[in-house]
Amino acid sequence: MGKYQKDAALLLDLVGGVKNINAVSHCMTRMRFVLADDKLADTKAIEELPSVKGTFTQAGQFQVIIGNDVADFYNEFTANAGIEGVNKEAAKEAAKSNQNLAQRIMGNLGEIFAPLIPALICGGLILGFRNIIGEINFFEDGTKSLADISQFWAGLYSFLWLIGEAVFHLLPVGIVWSITKKMGTTQILGIVLGLTLVSSQLLNGFNVASTDPADIPVWDFGFAQVQMIGYQGQVISAMLAGFVLVYLEKFFRKICPSVISMIVVPFCSLVPAVIIAHTVVGPIGWRIGDAIANVVYSGLTSNYGVIFAGIFGLLYAPVVMTGLHHMTNAIDTTLSTLYGGTILWPMIALSNIAQGSAVLGMAVLQRKNNQAKQINIPALISCYLGVTEPALFGVNLKYGFPLVCGMIGSAVAAVVSVGFGVQAFSIGVGGIPGILSIKTEFWGIFLLCMAIAIAVPFVLTLIVGKKKLSGKDLESKEEAAQPAEISTQKSDNSAETVADAVYAPLSGKVIPIDDVPDEVFSQKVLGDGIAIEPTETVVVAPCDAEVSVVMEGSNHACGLKLANELEILIHVGINTVDMNGDGFKMFVSVGDKVKKGDKLIEFSPEKIKAAGHPTTTVVCVTEEGSAQQIEFSSGMDGLAGETKLISWK
Amino acid sequence: MKTFNYTIKDEVGIHARPAGQLAKLAKEFSSTVTIEKDGKSVNATKLMMLMGMNIKCGDTITVTVEGDDEAAAADKVKAFLEENL
Known part of the structure; x- marks a missing residue:
């Protein structure tokens, strides 16, 4: 189970x-x-x-x-x-x-890039590392890099490019493969088509600009010539070529009798696809890619770049919620192959951090709300490491204002980032480790951006949250009636307070009473309740109450009566009555008034086990008093005095 | 009204388990079942009070049953005590 x-x-x-x-x-x-x-x-x-x-x-x-x-x-x-x-x-x-159609296209684009992301992240880290050892001049008054003064590092610098090139320049192979995989056609044909786009027979796409047009090699068919140009790093061309292949294969598969499909379909789809890729969609895709990258790049580097950045930073988080953010991977990759770096990625990493910081604000505000804490903390960690969904959906969107606070922080950080032209080598891991894929010369300013992305949403969330959140959100849901003020009253002894819930008397796994290995308990003969598999040895008062029963002699159980006449029995171990008190120490006697957290019983799990009994400790409601709609919570790891086990209205 | 005495033979006396069973049994009748020991008496349906009596092996309790179905109830309670305690 x-x-x-x-x-x-x-x-x-x-x-x-x-x-x-x-x-x-x-x-x-x-x-x-x-x-x-x-x-x-x-x-x-x-x-x-x-x-x-x-x-x-x-x-x-x-x-x-x-x-x-x-x-x-x-x-x-x-x-x-x-x-x-x-x-x-x-x-x-x-x-x-x-x-609808638009959603379908967007969804497909995201899915095509998803399988490529691990390689892109790895490649980004490698480029970052190469940059540190080969491009930054740390030595001899800033004239030489590590690779310049050490053969080992020079060798490594050169070697790492093998991987970097495979990831980024030869990316079309991965893209076409991913398209065939996604569309359910033959994957190896996609790989072959991808390879024809980056084959070493062709002029490397990165050298086209620097090659005299007359020197570009051609296939001469007599009546026509086709330039032999490679599509290294060309995202859009590869995507178009991939879809041509998919379309052709699906077409031929449909019209071809199955007996000969093995021969006909791959041939008839791959050969035309390669021809179309190199003559039509390749050059078109190249232009489109250049145009998009150009617009984004010049948009971001122009005087209005900061405005664009602000909008991007603001809207990135909502875009993530629609799942369309994978789109940016295509633009990022095009930018990094074209300009050797991307301005987009730093903003994405900052947006992650900003949303995480809004959660941090919520975590501080809700530090007394155990239920919220269980969501806030993991969401926070995963968000700072770049996976924002738990934070966005689990926390920020739920309350609304943290999302907005995060968006504002993200926008401010993005403006600073773009304002200073911060670039990343490629897409990388998101969140705080995102700095590893940032070009080293921008680390200082990126750290400042990170500080903004942390501070602004955090402070805003705290301020807005203080105004917006009711006591119910700040405290655990059911314990709204018992905020800190009441416990202060308690210490004043000014008034008899009514305990509003029964908390765990012991730390340990909380299980339903039905799972207790004893029929009297599991069939609720003594009353409905809950049980704990203790990890500690001291039973404390789970709420303010009066001790109504102690099992004298055996000391293994005691009863508590609450102000609302609700009575609970805390029974340590199963059948432990026959130990006659050996291994148990009772700290209270009948009539004692106890406060939540006071010691009740100390027991020795070793002795209980030696006597052959489970240490399962049962808390059951023997009298309901004036409490109504009593509810029991189980399944979690209970913390003594913290975890609410029994609540009522 | 039906009354009888019973001396506990069970080693550990009336602890949680038998108290629970006894309280459950007592609730089945419209009659009131009272358990008395050393001058202290409790309603047998009150589980906690019953446990709080700390009835041990060798203790003699007085069971009083009063109500419409007192005869049947007294028999059942007696049978329960003899079987379990």
């Missing part, structure tokens, strides 16, 4: 049951559903599930954000639902019916 079993089962009901699911899959952080009827999904209730960080509908899919553990959640979900999950591609395929 896994930790998500309960939530997974609830989620199944809340999305409308098995029959409402056309397809389900998961990505890094989300469950992706294609639902027959989106309206049947109770999004509100789904968002209330402890393991769900948020939901949204995009591109025809209903997505539920779980976090990095989504694979576990998914497995339990599909096991529980008894449905064979479909993979991501199939889910997206199924979702297409709900999409």
